[in-house]
Amino acid sequence: MYCSMVNFQFRKASALSSSITGLCRSRKTFGKISKFSGLLSPVCQVADGHAQRLKHQITYKAYVPPCYQDHDHKNMALKRPMSPHLTVYAPTLVAMTSIGQRITGTLLAAYALLLSGATLFLPNGIETYVSIIQSLDLSKTTIFILKLLVGLPFGFHYFNGIRYCMFNLGKWLSLKDVYATAYLTFVLTGVIVIFFAFL
Numbered sequence: 001m002y003c004s005m006v007n008f009q010f011r012k013a014s015a016l017s018s019s020i021t022g023l024c025r026s027r028k029t030f031g032k033i034s035k036f037s038g039l040l041s042p043v044c045q046v047a048d049g050h051a052q053r054l055k056h057q058i059t060y061k062a063y064v065p066p067c068y069q070d071h072d073h074k075n076m077a078l079k080r081p082m083s084p085h086l087t088v089y090a091p092t093l094v095a096m097t098s099i100g101q102r103i104t105g106t107l108l109a110a111y112a113l114l115l116s117g118a119t120l121f122l123p124n125g126i127e128t129y130v131s132i133i134q135s136l137d138l139s140k141t142t143i144f145i146l147k148l149l150v151g152l153p154f155g156f157h158y159f160n161g162i163r164y165c166m167f168n169l170g171k172w173l174s175l176k177d178v179y180a181t182a183y184l185t186f187v188l189t190g191v192i193v194i195f196f197a198f199l
Helices: 002-025 034-057 071-077 093-121 126-135 140-168 175-197
Strands: none
Touching (some): 093 126, 093 140
16 A cells, blocks of 8 residues: 555656656746746756656666575574573573572482482392491591582572572562572572581
8 A cells, every 4th residue: 555655656746747847848938038937947957856866766676585594594694693692691690590490400300210210120228328338438528528419409409499489479579589589599508408418
């Protein structure tokens, strides 16, 4: 509809320009009458300029549809990094806690699979393997560090999981609360893991 209106206006303007140009070419007829000559001079100058613009600027070319490229190939052709890209985005505390929740969840799933598989396929009970570990005569510092490494995924996933449950309930969603609860998660995780590591 818009293109039809533009074409119609263009045809009207072209017809008007042609009429004025013809009038200007025959203005010698009015040369003896200064009144008409003075009135036609600026009009004819505008009409001549319009005719020159039409002559030199309007060209018609056959439509060539652009070559289609999907998003990935277009970005590769422009040598853009694929998004999300680790070199583009700075790490934030919110992102790190989210990634940590997934990593600790994976570790806990691995713990569960190993323990369940051990109870099914190993010939002896758990007390046998506890005795084997005790027979290694490890130092208290080594045992403490091992307890920390084993307990950190439990503690972080537990407290951060509570945090995300509250997010799902629509609580603690302001930026201040999000950061405050993240720091609180780290503190509670450290306290509970160190407490059980000393036992």
